[in-house]
Amino acid sequence: MKIEHLGIAVKSLQKSDELFAKLLGKENYKQESVEREGVTTSFYELGDSKIELLEAANPESPIAKFLDKRGEGIHHVAFGVENIGAEIERLKAAGFQFLSEEPKDGADNKLIIFLHPKSTNGILVELCQEKP
Numbered sequence: 001m002k003i004e005h006l007g008i009a010v011k012s013l014q015k016s017d018e019l020f021a022k023l024l025g026k027e028n029y030k031q032e033s034v035e036r037e038g039v040t041t042s043f044y045e046l047g048d049s050k051i052e053l054l055e056a057a058n059p060e061s062p063i064a065k066f067l068d069k070r071g072e073g074i075h076h077v078a079f080g081v082e083n084i085g086a087e088i089e090r091l092k093a094a095g096f097q098f099l100s101e102e103p104k105d106g107a108d109n110k111l112i113i114f115l116h117p118k119s120t121n122g123i124l125v126e127l128c129q130e131k132p
Ligand SMILES: CC[C@H](C(=O)O)C(=O)SCCNC(=O)CCNC(=O)[C@H](O)C(C)(C)COP(=O)(O)OP(=O)(O)OC[C@H]1O[C@@H](n2cnc3c(N)ncnc32)[C@H](O)[C@@H]1OP(=O)(O)O
Pocket: 007, 034, 037, 039, 041, 052, 054, 062, 063, 065, 066, 069, 075, 076, 078, 099, 105, 106, 107, 108, 110, 112, 114, 117, 118, 122, 123, 124, 126
């Protein structure tokens, strides 16, 4: 398991891309919309991890709700795993709750699933596995 990415909720990808390119001294390597999640993402390589900027694609987006309640900032941490199915079983057996039954397609060619923040000490945790 490793930190695959840090998800950061932003109001404007255009403004935040300018800021993060300056901050990190490099451009994003992709911008990708994920309709089903209601987000547009922008990814930056950072050593073995990444930064994932997240803009709401519509008012119902989880990012829109997060921004309304908390403003811009760190939204979630994503752990990269080899076998997401095995990790789900392990964590369920350890008493962790998930926000969905099955993994689903995420951004950046990943299978993803989220744990409920109330079972992870108030941190939104995402598991992701590289799609074969
Ligand atoms: C395209 C995929 C991409 C990828 O990496 O591949 C992504 O990362 S997509 C990221 C955006 N998608 C999601 O976040 C999906 C999972 N999130 C959800 O289902 C909701 O956001 C949920 C259930 C976490 C909260 O939604 P809800 O409508 O219930 O909002 P509330 O404000 O009522 O929150 C309930 C409860 O959870 C706490 N909360 C909400 N968001 C977060 C957060 N980001 N981190 C920590 N805690 C969070 C909130 O404070 C409420 O707690 P309470 O104690 O009741 O106040």
